[in-house]
Amino acid sequence: MQPIFDFFFDQYYGYPTLFIILEIIAVVFGFLSVIYSKQNNILVYPTGIISTAIFVYLLWQWELLGDMMINAYYFSMSIYGWYVWTRKVDEDHYTPITNTTKKENWQSLFIFIATLVFVYLVYEYFEKWDNWTAYVDAVTTAVFFVGMWQMALKKVENWIFWIVGDVISVPLYFYKGLTLTSIQYFAFTIIAIYGYRAWQRNLRNDLRPSLK
Template sequence: MSPIFDWLFQQYEAVPRHIVILEIIAVILALASAWFSKMDNILIYPTGILSTAIFVYILAYYGLLGDLIINAYYFSMSIYGWYIWTRKVDAEHYTPITITTPKEKKISLLIFVATLLFIYIIYEIFEKWTSWTAYVDTLTTALFFVAMWLLARKKLENWLFLLVGNVISIPLYFYKGLIFTSFQFMLFVVISIYGYRAWKRNLNIPETSLLN
């Protein structure tokens, strides 16, 4: 194998094969979920739920508490989002894509601050302030918590929070040794940009189908 390939994947040498395989499956499902999100397709949720469930198991193996909490939150928020997306606003139309209201902006800020405090308390209890990554984890967790709530409510701005969080996560996960997951976030950055553009074109347009 090439030196670059060996250097990239040497961190998997001591990892059980089933963990590596599960990570690849979870990444593929997560990318599918992100793509379905860009397409405003309800399949975002079954693929996302499967992906996050697998990631919770993997992250528990690695002992990455902050990341585990994020994915556990994704799992619950996916169920909430599935309900919101399938809710009809009238006899024929489903919840449309909209921008955040002033009230929702306040709620987003509250979620962001509350998440920072929550993660701080959790890390204090479990004494996780052992690396600079813990501080970055706290920030990305807050960003992704807000993004997932906005995504569940079909708000355009969810893509902006996802974009910032995805950019930060590329080097973060690479440093943690989750190489496939780092590559996943590279693709997430691209999907976030195109997702924002696609959703912006469809703002406030009544939807009659969830399988676009």
């Protein structure tokens, strides 16, 4: 049993206790945020804000710039998403779940490419192209940027980006020595699959003509 424990958590030996506690808190609120997102619940944003704020601090301390930028972006988009989700489209209805339009697909492509360029410039400036993980970071950052933007707009397709990014992040974070965060992203992958199905059902129900 001890060798298995050491395999998963040996990375934490020597970590400041405060960092470990903060990571646990961030992971818990991250779980809550994704679960609330699956349920189309506005609490996705306050819980997400707490989680991302903590991760921004931790990732800055660990000098993981790409991951830090992802969470800083999540933080700002959570504020925007909170506003969009509580905005009424008419007197009785709030922003509904919808599919992306052709224009929004082009906007998503632009965000993806612009994010890749931005991350490249940041890593180039800080001379962080010293490991293969930096290249994966650039891609996952772009994927998650699009996913967060689409989630703020309540687009079903946001879950596809979350699933892709989560699948990549599971081994990536474990390799970086962040076992708890790796486990978190594994759970995120499962929740995102169910979230995608739940939002599809929600959309079909909204589009179903009501019986008089």
